[in-house]
Each structure stands twice: as C-alpha cells, then as structure tokens.
Amino acid sequence: MPTDYIPVLLFLGVTFTLSVVAVGLPHIPFINPLRPNKAKSEVVESGKLAYGDAKRKIPIQYYTTAMLFILFDIEVLFFYPWAVVFWELRWYGIMAMSVFTLLLVIGFAYEWRKGAMEWD
Amino acid sequence: MSQEIVQLLVDIVKLIIIASVIMGIFTFILLVERKLIGRFTRRYGPNRVGPFGLLQSIADAVKMMLKEEMVPGHVDKVIYVMAPGMALMTALSVFAVIPFARDTVVLPLESLIGFSVYLTPWVADINVGVLYLLAVGSLGSYGIILGGWSSNNKYSLLGALRTSAQMLSYELPLGVAVLSVVVMTGTLRVTEIVEWQTQFAGLAWIVFLQPVAFLIFFISALAEAGRAPFDLPETENELIGGFMTEYGALKFGLFQAAEFVHAMMFCTITVTVFLGGWNMPFLNEILNIMPTPIQALAPVLHLGIFIGKSLAVYCSLIWIRASVPRMRFDQLMAFCWKWLLPIALLNLFATVMGLAITAELLGLW
Numbered sequence: 341m342p343t344d345y346i347p348v349l350l351f352l353g354v355t356f357t358l359s360v361v362a363v364g365l366p367h368i369p370f371i372n373p374l375r376p377n378k379a380k381s382e383v384v385e386s387g388k389l390a391y392g393d394a395k396r397k398i399p400i401q402y403y404t405t406a407m408l409f410i411l412f413d414i415e416v417l418f419f420y421p422w423a424v425v426f427w428e429l430r431w432y433g434i435m436a437m438s439v440f441t442l443l444l445v446i447g448f449a450y451e452w453r454k455g456a457m458e459w460d
Numbered sequence: 461m462s463q464e465i466v467q468l469l470v471d472i473v474k475l476i477i478i479a480s481v482i483m484g485i486f487t488f489i490l491l492v493e494r495k496l497i498g499r500f501t502r503r504y505g506p507n508r509v510g511p512f513g514l515l516q517s518i519a520d521a522v523k524m525m526l527k528e529e530m531v532p533g534h535v536d537k538v539i540y541v542m543a544p545g546m547a548l549m550t551a552l553s554v555f556a557v558i559p560f561a562r563d564t565v566v567l568p569l570e571s572l573i574g575f576s577v578y579l580t581p582w583v584a585d586i587n588v589g590v591l592y593l594l595a596v597g598s599l600g601s602y603g604i605i606l607g608g609w610s611s612n613n614k615y616s617l618l619g620a621l622r623t624s625a626q627m628l629s630y631e632l633p634l635g636v637a638v639l640s641v642v643v644m645t646g647t648l649r650v651t652e653i654v655e656w657q658t659q660f661a662g663l664a665w666i667v668f669l670q671p672v673a674f675l676i677f678f679i680s681a682l683a684e685a686g687r688a689p690f691d692l693p694e695t696e697n698e699l700i701g702g703f704m705t706e707y708g709a710l711k712f713g714l715f716q717a718a719e720f721v722h723a724m725m726f727c728t729i730t731v732t733v734f735l736g737g738w739n740m741p742f743l744n745e746i747l748n749i750m751p752t753p754i755q756a757l758a759p760v761l762h763l764g765i766f767i768g769k770s771l772a773v774y775c776s777l778i779w780i781r782a783s784v785p786r787m788r789f790d791q792l793m794a795f796c797w798k799w800l801l802p803i804a805l806l807n808l809f810a811t812v813m814g815l816a817i818t819a820e821l822l823g824l825w
Contacts, residue, residue, distance in 0.1 A: 347556070347583050348556045348557075351479075354476055355548075356549055358549070359549040360545060363545040363714065365710065366527075374529070375528065380530055381534070383532070383534055384615075384705050384706060385613065385614060393612065394612045396614075409632065413632060420642065423642040423643045426646060426815075427825065430816070457793065458790075459793055
C-alpha cells in the first residue's frame with residue numbers, strides 16, 4: 341500500500357528538520373563567537389605547512405573495491421525477491437538461483453585469482 | 461477536525477517524540493560508554509558534572525553549541541556544511557521501520573472528540589522493511605564520504621576513502637546474512653519477522669537457528685558503524701580524526717552523534733532481526749493468563765524489553781571496543797572479501813538446502 345509510506349516521509353521530514361536546525365544553529369551570529377584569523381583557516385596536517393591540494397591521485401584498489409561492490413550488491417539485490425517467494429518457487433527457484441550464483445562465484449574466483457582483493 | 465487530520469497530527473507528534481527520545485538515549489549512551497571504557501581501563505570516567513557525572517553529555521552538548529563555528533578557507537563550503545547534517549539524518553531515519561512493541565495502543569477518546577486515536581508502536585510498517593533498513597543504513601556512509609572529501613585535507617580524504625571502501629565491502633556480508641533470515645521467514649516486513657520469532661513460546665529467536673548469520677551480521681554491523689575493532693575511518697593515531705579532522709564545534713559533535721546513533725541503530729536491528737525484538741521467551745504465555753489490567757501494560761513491557769536488549773547489545777559493543785585492538789586496513793578488507801562473504805554465501809546455501817530438504821521430508825510443500 342503506498343499510504344504505508346506516508347509515515348516514513350513524515351519521519352524523514354522530522355529528521356531533516358532536526359539536522360537543518362542542528363547544522364544552522366551555530367551559524368547564528370548571536371550564538372557564534374566568530375573570530376577568524378589566518379592560522380585558523382589553514383589545513384590541519386600535523387602542524388606542518390600543507391603542500392598541494394588534497395584532491396589528488398588515489399590508490400587503484402579503491403576503484404576495484406567499488407566495482408566489486410557494485411557487482412555483488414546487484415547480486416544480493418536479485419536474491420531478495422527470490423527469498424520472499426522461496427516457499428512458492430521451491431526446487432525450481434533453488435535451481436535457477438544456483439545457476440545464477442554459480443556464474444557469480446566463477447567471477448569471484450577469477451577476481452580472487454587475479455589479486456583484486458590484495459592490498460599492499 | 462476530522463478524524464484523519466487528528467490522527468495525522470498525533471502521528472507527527474509521535475514521530476517528533478521518537479526522534480527526540482533517540483537523541484536523548486544517545487546522550488545517555490555516550491555517558492554509559494565513557495563510564496564503561498573508564499572502568500575497563502581502571503579509571504573513573506566522567507564523574508564531576510551532576511550526580512555520578514550524569515549531566516556530562518548535556519554539558520558537552522552545550523559546550524559544543526557555544527563554541528566558535530568556523531568554516532575554513534580551503535574547504536568546499538556547501539558540502540562541508542551539509543555533510544554532518546546528512547550523517548545525522550540518515551542515521552536517525554533508519555528507526556522508521558523498527559517495531560518497538562507489539563500492540564497498537566488505542567486512546568479511547570470517543571467521549572471527548574467522537575473517535576479513537578491510534579498509536580502504533582512503530583513509525584511505519586512497510587512491506588519492504590528489511591530493504592529499507594539495509595538501504596538507509598548504508599546511506600550513512602554518504603555524510604562521512606562527503607565530509608572527508610569536501611574538507612580538502614589529506615587526512616580527511618584518506619579517512620573518507622577508507623570509510624567508503626570499508627562500508628561498501630561490509631555491506632555485502634551484512635546483506636547476505638539478513639538474506640538467510642528472509643529465506644527462513646519468507647517476508648521482508650520487519651513486524652512479521654519479529655512475530656515469526658514468537659513461535660514456540662517465543663523461543664524461536666533467529667540467533668538460535670542462524671548462529672553463523674548472526675555472527676556475520678554482528679561483525680559486519682561493527683564495521684558498518686565504524687566501531688572498534690573496525691574504527692579505521694577515524695584512527696586518531698594515524699589520521700588525526702579521519703574525516704572529521706577539519707570539523708569543529710557543533711559540526712564535530714553532529715558527526716559524533718551520527719556515529720553513535722548509527723551504532724545504536726545497528727543494535728536495534730540486531731535485536732529486531734535476530735534477538736526476538738520486543739519479545740521474551742514465555743512472555744506472551746505468561747501475559748495471557750494474567751488479569752486484563754496487567755495485559756494492558758503489555759506495550760510498556762515490550763518497549764522496556766526492547767530498550768533493555770538494545771542496551772545490552774550496545775554494552776557488548778563497548779566491551780569489544782575495550783578489549784580488541786584495531787585491525788590493519790589490508791587485513792580488514794581481506795577479512796571481508798576472503799572470509800565473511802564466502803562464509804555468508806555458504807551459510808545461505810546451507811540454509812536453503814536445509815529448508816528445502818526439511819520441507820520435502822515433512823511434506824510442507
């Protein structure tokens with residue numbers, strides 16, 4: 341029933357309002373004892389002067405992890421509808437899902453073999 | 461006023477109360493954590509503000525609110541300001557589908573306004589509740605990633621990257637562990653999963669039937685919430701504060717709050733899905749033979765049991781934090797991909813096979 345979701349929306353509204361208030365409250369000039377200076381607005385990097393921008397090249401493993409995640413998260417997502425109707429589909433569902441899983445496990449084994457999960 | 465409008469207003473008030481109570485419990489739990497960690501390391505913990513230090517968290521909150529709120533010059537301003545609020549909002553929103561008790565309370569107001577008002581012990585009872593839990597629970601990483609990226613600080617960026625990799629990875633075993641529960645109960649509705657566990661006089665807790673899934677879920681939840689031993693996002697001895705290095709005052713406080721609420725939320729999910737929710741073994745059976753006035757107290761009892769169980773699970777998190785050293789990042793990722801995920805998949809396979817063979821033997825299908 342779509343009407344079941346109305347309380348969820350209301351609750352999201354409540355939490356949103358709470359967050360906006362909490363984020364905005366300290367920016368009211370009356371509350372905020374703002375005394376900025378140059379040293380305060382510098383980057384905190386162990387007391388040393390920061391060199392360069394932080395938006396730089398990052399290790400490739402993070403991208404690999406993200407790709408692996410997308411692959412397997414979609415797999416898990418496909419499992420959910422099947423799990424709900426598991427008691428109706430019976431052996432047919434189990435067989436179909438086994439084939440599906442087998443294909444993904446082959447991919448998983450290949451990635452493992454290729455060292456996609458190694459960090460050094 | 462018509463019935464719908466009154467009901468809606470009552471619901472909105474209820475939602476505001478739920479959100480405030482969660483924040484209230486958060487301040488209490490923060491104190492419990494600091495006290496317990498103190499005791500574990502042979503200190504007293506906070507004991508100066510108020511009796512037994514009970515007002516410490518409130519004093520901290522006031523202090524954070526009154527501190528200088530400065531946006532540094534090198535950050536991405538919009539995202540920098542937005543990120544803490546986003547972290548808190550996503551952490552709080554998950555409580556929308558958690559059932560806190562069994563019965564809907566009817567306020568008998570016929571004589572006053574001509575109709576009754578209903579108070580449901582949950583915010584919403586939706587038919588994809590488990591999916592909602594997992595989806596919104598994993599949105600929690602957004603606030604952290606955006607905060608770390610927008611800070612334009614190398615420590616923050618490293619913390620955010622680690623967090624994103626960790627949260628993404630551990631979401632998979634978490635999802636698969638819950639999946640084996642869904643296969644057993646055959647429903648995604650959270651209230652029905654709790655109801656399922658009241659079978660056999662309330663002894664059918666899923667933790668007894670799915671111990672492996674419970675362990676995997678618990679470990680992954682620790683990692684998702686960024687709790688020790690998986691608190692790599694904010695390893696203070698190598699990354700200063702991780703993603704919150706550049707934050708101060710209330711925004712820093714909001715990140716802390718979001719983290720604790722996130723951990724609380726995983727405790728409540730653990731209780732709801734694996735530990736029987738608001739039910740205790742034999743509770744319903746005992747209630748049924750009690751006189752009616754005591755039966756009317758059932759919602760309060762259920763709520764108390766639910767909060768008690770959640771607190772117990774939270775205390776185990778504190779215990780783990782005090783006992784286990786932090787993992788190295790490559791160990792963390794290897795543990796997830798090479799151990800948890802294969803074990804979770806095997807557990808799912810075993811569950812499915814066990815259920816199918818049992819159903820075949822008993823002629824259930």
